[in-house]
Amino acid sequence: MATDKALLTEQLQSVFIERGYDGATLVHLAHATGLSKASLYHHYPGGKPEMAATLVRHAIARLQRLAFQHLNANATPARALEAFIAGFGAYTNYGHSACFLAVISHHGTAHEEIAPLQLEIARQFEDWHQMLAATFEAMGNKPKRAERLAHELMASLYGALMNAKIHREPRLFEKALARLTKELTQTE
Amino acid sequence: MATDKALLTEQLQSVFIERGYDGATLVHLAHATGLSKASLYHHYPGGKPEMAATLVRHAIARLQRLAFQHLNANATPARALEAFIAGFGAYTNYGHSACFLAVISHHGTAHEEIAPLQLEIARQFEDWHQMLAATFEAMGNKPKRAERLAHELMASLYGALMNAKIHREPRLFEKALARLTKELTQTE
């Protein structure tokens, strides 16, 4: 049923996001992909840990391409931020999906199997944080303030996503994105 | 080993927060409490679903007592907000623990066993949102703006918690709390 590897990883990711690492059983994963458990082991001989590792790299590449990529484009910082925020919205399926990296990062603390992935994610977010801080510096903010604004923006994005999840109202996320875009591209 | 019920629920909650609902196995729960699996079934005949239900109510009561309670105290709105934010910090163990309600709310979508709890949590957060919005109104904001500020504050709190988790740096959460307190009790 899975036509290609890209679709396969997407389907697997959805299950991990919705059910967590331990809640995503091979039966769930097999059902979501239309494959048998044995076929999943053909694609991922290492089982769930290998799936998670592959999916983490896939998610990092996707978030980079959809959102953070725009911070390096040839555009004004304000336009770059606008595209970044819109890209983050696309990455989360406009508030309907959680972030796979956040899910794995949360489980990684207690789960030895995926603890290395948590470290990998932390390093990537550190890089992304620096990219975001550089953008705020390019808008005229001093380094310390730029770093603070970068943390605040990421917190606002993930906080809005969490808020929408708790309230069961994805629109809350979209409204937050619209507000953030307006705030950051006008005065700042 | 668990001296009383309060300690018992606290120990169980820690495991559910760190490992998620499905990752929190009875072996983990038994080890964390110092009890046997059979003894856990004596306290919670319904097993893990009953534990989760009890813990949700425990967490709601705790967050109400530590944080939202302050919004109804006899104090200026600014002082109430200050106490609220500090209470939220205490609730999360100053950025070292995630919010149990957020963890359950995330799993609830796909997990039938705890889907009713997700609804219960959503209703509680709706009440809390109204309390927070009322506080912002008391500070002179119009209803619509007060609601927006209430959502933004909750998103900032949970976003800072997530940010600290991803970066593996609990201090990021404390810094965010200090900044939020300063912002909300000065100008606004």
Add this chain to the structure above:
DNA sequence: GTCTATATAATGATAGAC
């Protein structure tokens, strides 16, 4: 590459002694 069938281990849950 995909499947059915199966092996092995872990999980939720119970019985019954103390």
Add this chain to the structure above:
DNA sequence: GTCTATCATTATATAGAC
């Protein structure tokens, strides 16, 4: 209330046919 021992179920993982 607590435990050990055990059960039934479900989980991960593999073997081997096609």
